[in-house]
Amino acid sequence: MAIVEARELRKTYRVADKAPGMRGTMRHLLRRKYRDIEAVRGINLKIEPGEVVGFLGPNGAGKTTTLKMLTGLMHPSGGTVEVAGHVPYRRESALLRQITLVMGNKQQLLWDLPAADSLRVNVAVYGLSDSEGQRRIDELCERLGLKEELRQPVRKLSLGQRMKCELVAALLHRPRVLFLDEPTLGLDIDAQSAVRSFLREYNREQGSAILLTSHYMADITALCERVVVIDKGLILYDGTLAGVVERFAPLREVKVQTAEPIPPEVLTSYGTVEEHTGRTARLLIDREALTPTLDRLLAEHVVEDLSVQEPPIEEVIRQLFGSGIERAAASGNASPDEVPEPVEAA
Amino acid sequence: MLSRPVRLSKAYMAQAYTFMTVYRGELFLWMIATSLPIIMMGIWVEAGESGAFPGFGPVEAARYFIAVFIVRQFTVCWVIYDFEYQVVTGKLSSRLMHPADPAWYFVTNHLADQAIRAPFCIGLLALCFVIQPQALWGDSSIGGEHGWWTPSLQQVGAAVVATYTAFALRFLMQYTLAMLSFWHERVAASDAVLMVPYTFLSGLVIPLQLLPEPLDLWVFYTPFPYMVWWPATLLAGGDAGFMQPLLVVTGWLGGLYALNRFVWWRGLKHYSAMGA
Numbered sequence: 001m002a003i004v005e006a007r008e009l010r011k012t013y014r015v016a017d018k019a020p021g022m023r024g025t026m027r028h029l030l031r032r033k034y035r036d037i038e039a040v041r042g043i044n045l046k047i048e049p050g051e052v053v054g055f056l057g058p059n060g061a062g063k064t065t066t067l068k069m070l071t072g073l074m075h076p077s078g079g080t081v082e083v084a085g086h087v088p089y090r091r092e093s094a095l096l097r098q099i100t101l102v103m104g105n106k107q108q109l110l111w112d113l114p115a116a117d118s119l120r121v122n123v124a125v126y127g128l129s130d131s132e133g134q135r136r137i138d139e140l141c142e143r144l145g146l147k148e149e150l151r152q153p154v155r156k157l158s159l160g161q162r163m164k165c166e167l168v169a170a171l172l173h174r175p176r177v178l179f180l181d182e183p184t185l186g187l188d189i190d191a192q193s194a195v196r197s198f199l200r201e202y203n204r205e206q207g208s209a210i211l212l213t214s215h216y217m218a219d220i221t222a223l224c225e226r227v228v229v230i231d232k233g234l235i236l237y238d239g240t241l242a243g244v245v246e247r248f249a250p251l252r253e254v255k256v257q258t259a260e261p262i263p264p265e266v267l268t269s270y271g272t273v274e275e276h277t278g279r280t281a282r283l284l285i286d287r288e289a290l291t292p293t294l295d296r297l298l299a300e301h302v303v304e305d306l307s308v309q310e311p312p313i314e315e316v317i318r319q320l321f322g323s324g325i326e327r328a329a330a331s332g333n334a335s336p337d338e339v340p341e342p343v344e345a346a
Numbered sequence: 347m348l349s350r351p352v353r354l355s356k357a358y359m360a361q362a363y364t365f366m367t368v369y370r371g372e373l374f375l376w377m378i379a380t381s382l383p384i385i386m387m388g389i390w391v392e393a394g395e396s397g398a399f400p401g402f403g404p405v406e407a408a409r410y411f412i413a414v415f416i417v418r419q420f421t422v423c424w425v426i427y428d429f430e431y432q433v434v435t436g437k438l439s440s441r442l443m444h445p446a447d448p449a450w451y452f453v454t455n456h457l458a459d460q461a462i463r464a465p466f467c468i469g470l471l472a473l474c475f476v477i478q479p480q481a482l483w484g485d486s487s488i489g490g491e492h493g494w495w496t497p498s499l500q501q502v503g504a505a506v507v508a509t510y511t512a513f514a515l516r517f518l519m520q521y522t523l524a525m526l527s528f529w530h531e532r533v534a535a536s537d538a539v540l541m542v543p544y545t546f547l548s549g550l551v552i553p554l555q556l557l558p559e560p561l562d563l564w565v566f567y568t569p570f571p572y573m574v575w576w577p578a579t580l581l582a583g584g585d586a587g588f589m590q591p592l593l594v595v596t597g598w599l600g601g602l603y604a605l606n607r608f609v610w611w612r613g614l615k616h617y618s619a620m621g622a
Contacts, residue, residue, distance in 0.1 A: 101439070117361050121357045124358075
């Protein structure tokens with residue numbers, strides 16, 4: 001049974017629509033205009049216990065809005081959502097004891113006090129005994145490599161130390177579902193790696209489900225087997241990480257070395273020429289046309305060496321977010337018409 | 347094992363107390379800012395000496411405004427500013443993720459503030475008695491029956507109950523108003539509007555027994571006299587009644603609490619967790 005389930009989840013914001021300048025201000029003062037923004041447009045999502053899901057999408061795609069609805073911070077405009085058998089926005093204590101939200105750009109620890117003071121509050125908030133609370137704090141600190149840091153004011157900690165302290169605060173009650181919004185944002189490479197290792201271990205030991213958003217592909221590749229790609233409020237892909245390449249990377253890179261130089265005008269008949277020096281060339285060939293194209297190449301020339309490579313996942317995602325998902329999908333395997341359709345959870 | 351509410355209060359109070367000790371200098375300045383009753387004391391003592399208000403001479407005036415000063419220290423409320431800040435910056439989100447109503451945090455913050463104010467308050471009180479020594483031991487030369495200002499245990503008990511009821515009333519009123527920030531991001535200004543009736547109808551600047559008719563008839567049906575005048579008069583040894591005012595205040599508290607919960611659940615629907 002899914003621990004997170006959203007059906008046709010939507011959120012529409014109403015925002016003021018004001019023209020710039022004095023004239024716009026006066027007009028807005030006298031006659032207010034609003035427009036609706038559909039941040040999430042009917043998504044379906046299922047996450048099983050223990051699953052780690054990467055939630056990907058460009059800025060403004062609807063990732064954080066979805067997280068806010070799944071955690072109950074925000075009421076949906078439509079659709080249904082259940083987390084651990086509860087409707088999140090009802091804020092039932094039984095649910096809040098099973099979930100947590102970590103935001104890379106926000107903190108729950110008080111800035112001016114040592115983290116230990118905020119952790120004591122969390123021990124009481126989650127109804128843990130003092131001894132049990134201390135035991136869990138010690139255990140988490142040991143894993144995250146925290147010692148004296150808990151006794152320093154939070155504002156005096158480095159970004160990495162602060163995030164580790166945030167994780168202690170967020171995981172003290174051993175939640176079954178973790179919603180992580182950019183948990184490694186701004187951290188250096190070592191701190192990112194430490195947070196990733198910790199999360200991987202935590203997931204393995206506690207069997208908690210994790211929904212993770214991150215712009216660092218290393219987070220996704222290290223932690224998630226499944227990814228959900230969202231853009232303009234719609235889920236465009238829900239499946240394995242490797243499947244992202246299949247779906248959104250239509251070209252394959254082919255490196256070829258021939259016995260005799262091939263004229264450039266001949267090479268272009270096989271694909272897009274990226275590099276060409278004498279007998280070696282690097283081509284980009286459409287995935288659909290790869291096999292017949294290579295058959296023709298091998299039949300027409302004496303090939304000494306040939307390799308076919310998939311583009312790295314990081315590059316695919318970077319291009320995906322940079323050029324627009326719809327465009328990438330349109331040029332890829334999926335037909336543009338099917339792109340906006342919400343995808344059922346895998 | 348302590349019950350959960352006690353443990354929660356203890357933990358939040360300890361955190362808030364630690365937090366406020368970091369900013370004790372600022373707190374002292376805030377306390378100075380509540381010294382209006384000391385200024386009013388000077389004015390009303392002089393008015394009392396003129397004999398313009400029978401039954402309200404300089405000793406009564408000094409005792410009343412010293413009592414007002416004490417009551418103010420325990421009823422200062424700023425929740426509207428804090429709540430608005432937490433909503434606008436999205437900081438409320440982390441409190442909403444906890445299985446405890448955020449009201450715990452806000453109430454205990456105020457209680458911790460009261461605890462940390464106490465030593466400063468005693469210092470300023472001593473200063474009041476230096477300025478108006480007759481408040482302490484009375485003054486037989488000006489007529490009336492004035493002995494030492496030694497409120498009975500019963501008076502102090504009634505004043506303590508009235509003071510905390512006043513705090514609850516003021517807190518609940520401001521907290522309910524604060525929730526409008528779910529709809530409009532700048533609501534702290536509405537507290538400034540509320541300050542007008544609060545200043546003039548609470549007894550902060552005018553002892554309410556001196557109000558002219560018919561104002562004195564309807565003003566006691568508003569919540570304002572119970573925010574300052576009622577507890578201060580009880581502490582100063584005056585006649586303000588106990589059961590009847592308590593009933594009126596309980597009615598207001600019940601109504602405000604119901605309104606507060608209604609606005610809270612409606613407001614949460616509008617919360618967009620900005621910045622978070």
